[in-house]
Amino acid sequence: MHIVITGANRGIGQALLTRYRAAGHEVTGTSRSGADGLAKLDVTDPASVSDFAQQLAGRSVDLLICNAGIYPDKGHSLPDGYPAQMWADTFATNVTGVFLTIQALLPNLKAAQDAKIAIMSSRMASHEHAPGGSYIYRASKAAALNLGRNLAVDLKPDGIAVGIYHPGWVRTDMGGTAADISVDDAADGLIDRFAALGPDSTGCFQTWDGQDHPY
DSSP: OEEEESSTTSHHHHHHHHHHHHTTOEEEEEESSOOTTOEEOOTTOHHHHHHHHHHTTTOOOSEEEEOOOOOTTTTOOTTTOOOHHHHHHHHIIIIIHHHHHHHHTHHHHHHSSSOEEEEEOOGGGOTTOOOSOOHHHHHHHHHHHHHHHHHHHHHGGGTOEEEEEEOOSBSSTTTOTTOSBOHHHHHHHHHHHHHHOOTTTTTOEEETTSOBOOO
């Protein structure tokens, strides 16, 4: 199986890459810099996305994991935080970057049999989980959820399943040290979720431990 993972230089992405490679799969991991043996991909740059797609031309992709994401507005206050450029930068990575990557790799996904796309969202995308704050991140992850749900409809005739996932509140640079679960727990659970994804569950919004999450 050929797996592509964006944002594989740290955290959950790195843990997924390590596990899939240890299991014998061919894995193309990416990062903005392309250091440490990863492929160079800046999902916010259309030219970089195009270059990456050209590198994979003619190769099928069985599983695309759209993991790259940022959370720059953590701790911002409503009266004086959340600047306009931060909105633009966050959506460029968390939403537009997801779409551009999927769009560019569609030929690779269509070349595989029963291909899958996994989009990392968050419980913070849920309309039913809205305690306030983190407006930019929440809005971007809600948009990613909506994107995934609609892609699931359009790609189902091509045999491509799309799942959207809450990886848990994970002890990473983004999640912080007070988070609920380890990177290992999140990665192990997500791998099980991706394996279970198929035509009958396409469009799902699930947690790392297999629970259906309310939209």
